[in-house]
Amino acid sequence: MKLLSYVPSFIKDAARAVKRISQKEFIAVADNTLTELLGIASLFVTMYALRREGDEDVLHLRCAHRQEVALCPHCAALSTDVHQEEPRCVRHLDVWGKKTFLHFLSRRFKCDQCGKVFTEELPFVDSHRLQSAAFEMHVYQSCLTSPRKAVAVREGLSQSTVKEIFNRLAALKKGMGGTTRVLGIDEISLKKRHKQFVLVISDISRKCILAVLPDREKQTLENWIESLSDQQKKAIRFVSIDMWAPYYQAARNNHAGYFQMNNWDICM
Ligand SMILES: [Zn+2]
The missing domain is CATH 3.30.420 (Nucleotidyltransferase; domain 5)
Structure with missing residues (x-):
């Protein structure tokens, strides 16, 4: 009888499975180590939580924005008037070999010039994405050398998510997406x-x-x-x-x- 390697029948997307974590589970950071490991210039880590999720430890980083200003997409004016904030969570590159999630506030600003309210665009994650740009690039590059199924299992993503990330980045690369022109x-x-x-x-x-x-x-x-x-x-x-x-x-x-x-x- 041929032995098949064990593949879980249903792998839930890790980002979709994230529940809101209570404030009590977070511990304040004592220094800049996690901020430096994170490598995102516009964020700094204020708190962290290490949680046992399934059979692995998952790192959750609560982050704050360094900048208090955003660019209005309607008239290109700069705005410092935060109108509304809501929690957002995205998957990022592993830190210390642990799956890592970033928790930060998604901010809506009111433009002083045109009066419109807008959600700020962030350099490290595109709007409505559940993964940071760096993590999506990691998934894309992994797919160039490994089967998508293996990438999905390794990263705790569904195969459809891996396929969607790969196709999206392949299309963006053609259009020079993700670089500042x-x-x-x-x-x-x-x-x-x-x-x-x-x-x-x-x-x-x-x-x-x-x-x-x-x-x-x-x-x-x-x-x-x-x-x-x-x-x-x-x-x-x-x-x-x-x-x-x-x-x-x-x-x-x-x-x-x-x-x-x-x-x-x-x-x-
Ligand atoms: Zn404006």
């Missing part, structure tokens, strides 16, 4: 920071905020640009700068050559 650099003063001016770096094509730099110093901006990978720099085609007049001059004088070095077209 139009970079926006704006300065705003944040009320919560005593009207301190900060630089907001946004991905205008994907309508999300990539970073809020603590000041408008040239060096701070250059350091951020330097932190990008060569692939990220190459993907950028246009840079839109909207800044305070003296800085605008400085940017024209000092940054023009820098941006041209990277073959970026600048609109000011």
Whole structure:
């Protein structure tokens, strides 16, 4: 008799199976270790919970947003007026070999300029997705070297989810999805920071905020640009700068050559 390897007849999607976890189960983090392991620039970990789920330990990370500003998809203005928040949970790459879920608030902002209410787009997860972009890329790449069925079992996903992720990313890759092609650099003063001016770096094509730099110093901006990978720099085609007049001059004088070095077209 031929022995068949054991395959569970029904594998529930781990992300769909997530229940809301009570506040009591979370423990406050003592340092930045989990934030560094997470590797998502716009989030920091505030609490964690390690839960026994089925026959494995699953890590849940409660995260807060670093940025208090979002880009209006209707008129491209920056907004700091949070209108509504609701909990959201997405599957992310394993941390310490444990299945990992991120818990954070999905925020709706009210635009000061056009008055419309919108849900902010996030750089690490697309809207309505149950998995982070990094996790979906991991699933896609796993499918290039392993059968989808094996990927589904290993990751605790249904085969239909693995197929859907693979097909979606294959289509996005053709259209250069997921990379920043139009970079926006704006300065705003944040009320919560005593009207301190900060630089907001946004991905205008994907309508999300990539970073809020603590000041408008040239060096701070250059350091951020330097932190990008060569692939990220190459993907950028246009840079839109909207800044305070003296800085605008400085940017024209000092940054023009820098941006041209990277073959970026600048609109000011
Ligand atoms: Zn607007």
